[in-house]
Amino acid sequence: MDFLRPGSWEEALAAKAEHPTAVPIAGGTDVMVEINFDHRRPEYLLDLNRIGELNDWEVGEDSVRLGASVPYTSIMENLRAELPGLALASHTVASPQIRNRGGVGGNLGTASPAGDAHPALLAAGAEVEVESVRGSRRIPIDDFYTGVKRNALAADELIRAVHIKKAEGPQQFSKVGTRNAMVIAVCAFGLALHPSSRTVRTGIGSAAPTPVRAKAAEEFLNAALEEGGFWDNGKIITPSVAKQFADLCAAACNPIDDVRGTASYRRHAVGIMARRTLTWTWESYRGTAATEGAA
Numbered sequence: 229m230d231f232l233r234p235g236s237w238e239e240a241l242a243a244k245a246e247h248p249t250a251v252p253i254a255g256g257t258d259v260m261v262e263i264n265f266d267h268r269r270p271e272y273l274l275d276l277n278r279i280g281e282l283n284d285w286e287v288g289e290d291s292v293r294l295g296a297s298v299p300y301t302s303i304m305e306n307l308r309a310e311l312p313g314l315a316l317a318s319h320t321v322a323s324p325q326i327r328n329r330g331g332v333g334g335n336l337g338t339a340s341p342a343g344d345a346h347p348a349l350l351a352a353g354a355e356v357e358v359e360s361v362r363g364s365r366r367i368p369i370d371d372f373y374t375g376v377k378r379n380a381l382a383a384d385e386l387i388r389a390v391h392i393k394k395a396e397g398p399q400q401f402s403k404v405g406t407r408n409a410m411v412i413a414v415c416a417f418g419l420a421l422h423p424s425s426r427t428v429r430t431g432i433g434s435a436a437p438t439p440v441r442a443k444a445a446e447e448f449l450n451a452a453l454e455e456g457g458f459w460d461n462g463k464i465i466t467p468s469v470a471k472q473f474a475d476l477c478a479a480a481c482n483p484i485d486d487v488r489g490t491a492s493y494r495r496h497a498v499g500i501m502a503r504r505t506l507t508w509t510w511e512s513y514r515g516t517a518a519t520e521g522a523a
């Protein structure tokens with residue numbers, strides 16, 4: 229196995245163009261497990277750790293540009309206000325050691341349906357900035373996951389950054405596992421309120437071949453909130469609306485039975501998480517709206 233160590237982004241792109249089968253390694257928390265278990269024996273490893281810019285982030289007016297290798301710990305410590313859903317998801321990843329190494333670029337590279345960043349990215353609305361020697365493009369997160377552990381990257385492309393909309397309303401993330409730490413999700417759910425567009429977005433993890441949004445549930449809820457004037461009057465969401473939303477989220481799942489849980493349990497749990505995260509975020513929105521109204 230050859231170890232390629234580019235010193236700059238341009239060198240990394242050139243190396244990937246020359247060796248398209250080279251496997252990039254960032255934190256290594258997925259790659260090294262695969263190599264150690266002999267699930268993968270790449271001819272080349274492409275080490276991205278000398279490329280400092282991949283560990284940087286920029287907070288813009290509307291969005292955050294998150295370098296591909298920014299570790300979960302930095303997201304939790306520095307971007308909680310801008311990216312609350314992703315910060316909450318980061319908290320649930322593995323252990324402090326893994327959170328110090330692993331990042332969103334690696335989660336996207338692996339594209340496991342159980343990756344914890346995905347529901348938060350889907351709910352917030354994100355774009356993945358990828359590049360090759362041929363040029364750069366931005367892939368909307370909805371188009372990024374193409375199959376079980378498959379993504380939309382071409383063989384010569386690398387992930388440079390992820391652009392995530394800054395939160396303008398409450399966001400939540402919920403994960404079911406057998407314990408609180410060091411656990412792969414049985415299933416997970418992300419929800420973000422977007423008051424300026426009066427929309428709600430969702431993300432479901434580990435309950436379908438890829439991370440998915442519950443689009444029918446979102447459409448139902450958006451219409452119900454609009455019809456009842458909820459965004460303006462800040463009323464409590466009625467139990468029947470919350471239940472219908474939860475049922476539609478459960479229906480958006482296409483899970484399997486595996487060692488971590490059955491398909492029917494996953495559907496059930498997604499429904500529960502959908503109702504809970506909706507209640508938490510809406511209560512928080514009502515609180516903020518009430519404070520703003522009083523000011």
Ligand SMILES: Cc1cc2nc3c(=O)[nH]c(=O)nc-3n(C[C@H](O)[C@H](O)[C@H](O)COP(=O)(O)OP(=O)(O)OC[C@H]3O[C@@H](n4cnc5c(N)ncnc54)[C@H](O)[C@@H]3O)c2cc1C
Binds near residue numbers: 261297386411413
């Ligand atoms: C003990 C343990 C517990 C874990 N628990 C969790 C958990 O709770 N939740 C969770 O979501 N994950 C978990 N993981 C998986 C892993 O930590 C995450 O997926 C993490 O986000 C991977 O990031 P990384 O930087 O270490 O990726 P790496 O291992 O370096 O790379 C992962 C994949 O992404 C590709 N890649 C990396 N960077 C780029 C780039 N810039 N461009 C293109 N491709 C790239 C690599 O080639 C590889 O295919 C766990 C892993 C371990 C070992």
